[in-house]
Amino acid sequence: MYQRYMAGPVKEALEDTSVILINGARQTGKSTFCQQLMEQGIFNGRFVTLDDATTLTAAQADPTGFLLDLGEQVIIDEIQRVPELFLPIKKLVDENRKTRRYILTGSADVIALPRMADSLAGRIEMHQLWPLSQTELRGSDPPFLKAVTDPDTPYQNRKINWEDTVRAIKTGGYPDAVLRTTETRRDRWFEAYLTAVLQKDIRELSNIEGLTQLPNILHLLATRAGSTVNFSDIARLAGIKNTTFQRYMALLEHVFLLVKIPAWTPNTEGQFVKSPKVLLNDTGLLCHLMGESAESLLSNRTTAGLFFENFVTLEILKQLSWSSLSLKAYHFSMHSGAEVDLVLEDRKKQLYGIEIKSKASVNAADFNGLKRLATLAGKKFQKGIVLYTGDQVTGFGEAFKAVPVGNLWQ
Structure with missing residues (x-):
């Protein structure tokens, strides 16, 4: 397993930013990178992926309830699959910016999605994970x-x-x-x-x-x-x-x-x-x-x-x-x-x-x-x-x- 140098900037961002978006092409290692953040103690929370059919269905059916069940520290993998989550994330973050932290990953440029651009402006920091250098x-x-x-x-x-x-x-x-x-x-x-x-x-x-x-x-x-x-x-x-x-x-x-x-x-x-x-x-x-x-x-x-x-x-x-x-x-x-x-x-x-x-x-x-x-x-x-x-x-x-x-x- 290779050490990804993006970990440093993400660690710094978590100190003062509620939502971190890690974008990048499919199979560049975003999920593995997030697992490394948890293993290294940089992020302490749950990891869920919307590539899982059951998780995807639950997120689509009740986005707010889905987020509340996950707690305050969450990594959500392949967020572009459920853009309905963006507005509930905004609401929960605005209620508690000190302790709520979301790391979102996307294999498509979710910032181009209208609901994303409108809902998380000023609350999100974006990083691109490339293929290995x-x-x-x-x-x-x-x-x-x-x-x-x-x-x-x-x-x-x-x-x-x-x-x-x-x-x-x-x-x-x-x-x-x-x-x-x-x-x-x-x-x-x-x-x-x-x-x-x-x-x-x-x-x-x-x-x-x-x-x-x-x-x-x-x-x-x-x-x-x-x-x-x-x-x-x-x-x-x-x-x-x-x-x-x-x-x-x-x-x-x-x-x-x-x-x-x-x-x-x-x-x-x-x-x-x-x-x-x-x-x-x-x-x-x-x-x-x-x-x-x-x-x-x-x-x-x-x-x-x-x-x-x-x-x-x-x-x-x-x-x-x-x-x-x-x-x-x-x-x-x-x-x-x-x-x-x-x-x-x-x-x-x-x-x-x-x-x-x-x-x-x-x-x-x-x-x-x-x-x-x-x-x-x-x-x-x-x-x-x-x-x-x-x-x-x-x-x-x-x-x-x-x-x-x-x-x-x-």
Whole structure:
């Protein structure tokens, strides 16, 4: 069982917040995480899951009575199944905010449900549980984000094994997939997983006809993972209306299979790409959809580099989810070709650019996008780094460094 670093922020939230919502894709380990909170003494109360038919029926029949029977400290798993519970939770919390604590988990974005948004505003803190990060899998917690933002925290010379990294990309971070011992068994798991999410979970959220097109749409998005996406082009290739495609995209976001990274742009018009980048939430899932094996990636460094960029980006997003630094993630891209894979913005609107390269050596040209961003951002720009697969921290000017990617997880 892996230690989830989200436990720290959740423990802090329980001190002053009545309702904690833990969102995330199905099978990312939300139920196991909640059990760990109880085993570690972080949360003392009951655990119920609405995946259980009897419990589901009881919650639907009498939501208020159901909650009263459970007591003041309760974990309710898969809360999206009974949105009727939100208003009774609000009432009970307002009656006693000091001792009542609810931890809710959801495999769909319940904040998008109208009754949720209206009832628990100001009473709830939200956290997203991703598939396992490399730091969680390795039991490490290096201060990468602190080093990005704090000039007094140094980067370290770190060497990675490329073959091990590619196999980690192929495996991904879903706990059940990690436990499978062969690629064939993992691919079987991903196939069953996608069938369950696309045919069951999304159907429960939608009244759209023709959901049989979703696998094809997800595959089209997978081929463009890590890039800005022209939604009209994908809708045309899928043979559906643009409005229908937008609804499909929203559904895939609601079940956390897709991640959008918005564009950072200065206050000028015309020359900047404003479309978001789209990522799948796990590179193991991405490899499955693209039919890539570890061997095929190892034999083609260029293709592997595209998956590596997704892998590193997701690792940073996962670390942001439990970080206390309050950094927002963007990408930067210009129509002229200048781009930066990730732009982190702090509360003071200061910017930290991160470019990701799968190659083992870096040259001055690899910093061109970061330097263009620095020029446009002016005093807001603090630092630019190129994460690469070499092993030496190397300066390329006062604000720019090449940093071994091993700083992320070693």
